[in-house]
Amino acid sequence: MIASRRATWLLQGRGSLLILAAAVLLLPLIVSTNFHYRVLVLVWVFSLAVIGLNLLMGYAGQVSLGHAGFFALGAYSTALGPPLLNMPPWASLPAGIALSGLVAFVIGRPILRLKGHYLAVATLGFGVLVYMGLSNEIRLTGGPDGMRVERLLLFGWSVRSNVIWYWITGGLMLLGAWLALNLVGSPSGRAIRAIHDSEVAASALGVDAAAYKLLVFVISAAYASAAGGLLALFNGHVTPGLSDFLISIQLVTMVVLGGMGSILGSVVGAALLVLLPQVLTFLQDYEHAFLGLIMILTMIFLRSGLVPGLLKLLTKDGHEGNP
Amino acid sequence: MKEILKAENLGIEFGGVKAVDNISIAANAGEIVSVIGPNGAGKTTLFNLVSGVYRPRTGRIFLHGKDVTGLPPHRLARHGLTRTFQNLQIFFRMTAAENVMVGRHLYERRNVLAHLLSMPSAARQQAESRDRALDLIERVGLRAVADRSAGSLPYGALKRLEIARALAAEPEVLLLDEPAAGCNPRETEEIDEIIQGIAASGVAVVLVEHDMRLVMKISSHIVVLNFGRKLIEGNAERVKNDPSVLEAYLGQKRERVRAVAVDR
Amino acid sequence: MSQLLQFVISGITVGVIYGAVALGFTLIYNASHVVNFAQGEFVMLGALLTVFGIAAGIPYPLAALLAVGGTVLVSVALFDLALRPAGNAPIFALIIITIGASILLRGIARVAFGTSYFSLPPVAGGGPIAIGGAVLLPQSLVVVFGTIFIVVVLRLLMQNTLLGKAVIATSSDAMAANLVGINVSSIVRLSFAISGAIGALAGILIAPIALASHDMGALLALKGFAAAMLGGMGSPVGALVGGLLVGLSETLSAGYISSDYKDATAFIIILLVLSAFPNGLFGKGGYDRV
Numbered sequence: 001m002i003a004s005r006r007a008t009w010l011l012q013g014r015g016s017l018l019i020l021a022a023a024v025l026l027l028p029l030i031v032s033t034n035f036h037y038r039v040l041v042l043v044w045v046f047s048l049a050v051i052g053l054n055l056l057m058g059y060a061g062q063v064s065l066g067h068a069g070f071f072a073l074g075a076y077s078t079a080l081g082p083p084l085l086n087m088p089p090w091a092s093l094p095a096g097i098a099l100s101g102l103v104a105f106v107i108g109r110p111i112l113r114l115k116g117h118y119l120a121v122a123t124l125g126f127g128v129l130v131y132m133g134l135s136n137e138i139r140l141t142g143g144p145d146g147m148r149v150e151r152l153l154l155f156g157w158s159v160r161s162n163v164i165w166y167w168i169t170g171g172l173m174l175l176g177a178w179l180a181l182n183l184v185g186s187p188s189g190r191a192i193r194a195i196h197d198s199e200v201a202a203s204a205l206g207v208d209a210a211a212y213k214l215l216v217f218v219i220s221a222a223y224a225s226a227a228g229g230l231l232a233l234f235n236g237h238v239t240p241g242l243s244d245f246l247i248s249i250q251l252v253t254m255v256v257l258g259g260m261g262s263i264l265g266s267v268v269g270a271a272l273l274v275l276l277p278q279v280l281t282f283l284q285d286y287e288h289a290f291l292g293l294i295m296i297l298t299m300i301f302l303r304s305g306l307v308p309g310l311l312k313l314l315t316k317d318g319h320e321g322n323p
Numbered sequence: 324m325k326e327i328l329k330a331e332n333l334g335i336e337f338g339g340v341k342a343v344d345n346i347s348i349a350a351n352a353g354e355i356v357s358v359i360g361p362n363g364a365g366k367t368t369l370f371n372l373v374s375g376v377y378r379p380r381t382g383r384i385f386l387h388g389k390d391v392t393g394l395p396p397h398r399l400a401r402h403g404l405t406r407t408f409q410n411l412q413i414f415f416r417m418t419a420a421e422n423v424m425v426g427r428h429l430y431e432r433r434n435v436l437a438h439l440l441s442m443p444s445a446a447r448q449q450a451e452s453r454d455r456a457l458d459l460i461e462r463v464g465l466r467a468v469a470d471r472s473a474g475s476l477p478y479g480a481l482k483r484l485e486i487a488r489a490l491a492a493e494p495e496v497l498l499l500d501e502p503a504a505g506c507n508p509r510e511t512e513e514i515d516e517i518i519q520g521i522a523a524s525g526v527a528v529v530l531v532e533h534d535m536r537l538v539m540k541i542s543s544h545i546v547v548l549n550f551g552r553k554l555i556e557g558n559a560e561r562v563k564n565d566p567s568v569l570e571a572y573l574g575q576k577r578e579r580v581r582a583v584a585v586d587r
Numbered sequence: 588m589s590q591l592l593q594f595v596i597s598g599i600t601v602g603v604i605y606g607a608v609a610l611g612f613t614l615i616y617n618a619s620h621v622v623n624f625a626q627g628e629f630v631m632l633g634a635l636l637t638v639f640g641i642a643a644g645i646p647y648p649l650a651a652l653l654a655v656g657g658t659v660l661v662s663v664a665l666f667d668l669a670l671r672p673a674g675n676a677p678i679f680a681l682i683i684i685t686i687g688a689s690i691l692l693r694g695i696a697r698v699a700f701g702t703s704y705f706s707l708p709p710v711a712g713g714g715p716i717a718i719g720g721a722v723l724l725p726q727s728l729v730v731v732f733g734t735i736f737i738v739v740v741l742r743l744l745m746q747n748t749l750l751g752k753a754v755i756a757t758s759s760d761a762m763a764a765n766l767v768g769i770n771v772s773s774i775v776r777l778s779f780a781i782s783g784a785i786g787a788l789a790g791i792l793i794a795p796i797a798l799a800s801h802d803m804g805a806l807l808a809l810k811g812f813a814a815a816m817l818g819g820m821g822s823p824v825g826a827l828v829g830g831l832l833v834g835l836s837e838t839l840s841a842g843y844i845s846s847d848y849k850d851a852t853a854f855i856i857i858l859l860v861l862s863a864f865p866n867g868l869f870g871k872g873g874y875d876r877v
Contacts, residue, residue: 115865189438286695
């Protein structure tokens with residue numbers, strides 16, 4: 001069983017940090033063009049959002065079809081922070097996180113009382129409302145055309161280089177993964193996983209299920225917001241499209257494909273869905289159809305996702321819980 | 324003997340049917356109170372009322388004299404009441420040890436920030452919870468499988484695991500919903516010893532069971548339910564020989580039952 | 588006053604379509620406890636397949652018939668190829684599958700039909716009718732009465748035929764229905780087929796009034812879901828009533844409050860209803876069996 005314990009540690013436990021760190025550090029050895037770096041920045045950014053969503057879906061067992069709403073809130077915060085509140089760009093990122101956290105806290109309470117389809121539709125509704133708000137409030141947000149985002153200034157230099165963004169987003173992704181892994185292995189993480197497996201039993205043991213679900217909802221919103229903010233600073237531009245239902249679905253697919261309840265899986269899922277369309281350029285027009293197909297096929301054939309699926313292959317009696 | 328749990332005149336209905344109708348029940352420290360009755364008598368509903376899963380339509384519940392009626396399960400746990408479940412609510416995707424560690428939730432510091440940042444205090448907490456959990460796992464005889472995934476354990480082991488998990492919360496009142504259901508005689512015997520040990524340590528135990536030998540053997544007090552109402556209560560002798568109890572279970576006519584009872 | 592009347596007329600017209608979508612949801616949900624997020628795509632397929640049928644030279648009625656048939660094939664395929672293989676999947680998996688199906692269909696429609704908007708010639712000819720200062724399109728009447736007709740027929744079928752009773756039995760307890768010899772799979776497949784047909788018909792009826800495009804299904808599904816929730820996921824009549832409520836709230840709020848957030852009305856309704864009734868308006872209480 002030593003091999004399976006090692007496999008579990010590597011794919012499910014702390015070891016996944018090693019794999020991710022290795023990926024971040026070693027990828028620059030293989031990639032060279034600016035375009036490649038750009039794509040990788042997108043991978044790290046989406047990974048961050050997906051890690052957060054995975055905490056909500058995979059560990060807490062809730063579903064959110066509107067997470068792009070928080071993504072966009074984070075993005076627009078970095079856009080609006082400097083002109084509206086005279087904030088420097090780097091400060092508008094945490095401000096956006098705080099804002100999203102607050103919004104999540106407020107809507108989370110009523111929404112998380114819902115279950116199954118109702119929860120799904122309520123979160124979807126949230127995403128749509130954000131989209132509408134961003135599209136309609138033209139004076140504030142520039143409407144469907146979006147608005148400019150002031151560039152990040154580090155030590156007086158305007159950060160535009162794709163390479164530097166690679167390291168920034170890669171590093172932050174690792175930070176996000178580290179925090180998530182810590183949470184999952186902690187007493188709070190145990191409580192959250194317990195709620196997922198049996199809310200009624202967890203309650204009987206003193207776990208305040210509603211409070212923990214809200215906690216995870218807020219944390220996942222914070223992750224999505226951070227990712228959105230980073231993307232906005234990187235692109236220098238935001239549009240309401242960032243809150244589109246399709247982005248929410250892409251995030252969900254990344255979680256599901258990579259593996260629910262797997263931090264490493266979150267990054268794998270994000271990487272696949274960002275990279276595949278780049279690699280299979282003939283898919284260009286069929287991108288949406290392809291996404292839909294992946295969702296269906298994953299749920300039928302590989303319900304636990306790629307990384308947990310791989311783990312099951314490598315271990316004999318299923319994964320042995322979080323070490 | 325200290326009365327820890329007292330429930331008075333509990334009542335609830337579902338769709339017009341009075342699932343529980345004016346039932347009062349009490350349990351003292353160290354006592355084992357068994358609730359028995361034919362299927363559908365309202366035993367599990369009663370449990371769900373007392374453990375906060377359902378809100379009672381009528382009646383009140385007191386723990387240590389404090390009115391806790393209507394409190395949700397997690398608050399009741401804080402007041403010292405916890406339970407196990409008839410249909411096994413094990414956390415299947417965690418290991419046996421982790422299951423019991425969840426039971427330590429009330430005694431863990433809930434500092435999420437420390438958890439996120441993996442501070443030393445969190446690690447210390449983790450170790451402590453694990454130690455306590457392993458003690459309890461040992462007590463129910465599951466030490467060998469402590470780190471195995473709960474989903475891979477056999478039924479009898481899971482029944483004992485649920486009890487260990489409930490004990491981790493250090494309850495003063497423990498509701499056990501059919502702890503020996505589906506267990507063979509040897510497993511039932513092990514569970515009966517565990518339950519007696521729990522009561523001996525001062526916990527008020529309330530039990531729902533179908534296994535009459537277990538019930539008659541270990542209960543200090545038995546409450547018989549039928550059609551949502553309390554039929555009779557008393558000690559094993561009294562209940563065993565009461566014709567109305569036989570009638571409730573077997574549905575026999577009075578005369579025949581009396582004849583059988585006298586023959587005995 | 589005439590403005591109010593106009594809003595009411597529009598509200599009823601779209602409301603009835605939402606009701607038809609809700610009906611589709613309800614049928615499938617009743618038979619299988621799956622919320623079919625691809626329901627809106629059935630409406631889209633009905634409309635767009637007819638449009639392209641006509642463009643290919645097929646006469647209107649035949650094109651419509653073929654479109655309905657095609658949609659039924661798609662809906663049954665959804666059941667047999669996507670849902671049945673998933674077996675006893677947990678709810679989130681089913682949600683993801685039907686959403687995936689919705690996106691897949693939309694994606695294919697995008698490539699096949701393009702992203703433009705299309706219209707159909709109205710079934711009922713003649714110009715707009717003036718009523719009390721408001722304008723009523725004859726097509727609106729067709730939409731309203733057509734949908735009501737479908738609902739009535741469905742209700743009659745459910746209550747008076749053996750097949751209908753089988754559907755009710757399945758929705759009540761699938762395992763029990765199975766045990767008494769009802770082929771649950773067939774019943775569910777039938778419910779998908781009927782939902783597909785109703786959706787397609789709704790699309791064909793509404794396309795002359797509202798424009799049709801490859802992505803019209805998304806919002807329709809959500810509004811239909813709102814309607815289904817309002818009317819209770821149980822009855823065809825409830826679905827229709829729910830649809831009317833959503834349609835009317837939409838046009839009235841667009842008219843009197845703000846038309847920017849017209850589409851948000853349905854969501855706001857959903858969120859309001861759910862915050863008061865976490866199990867839907869007619870949901871069967873939240874008592875889990877433990």
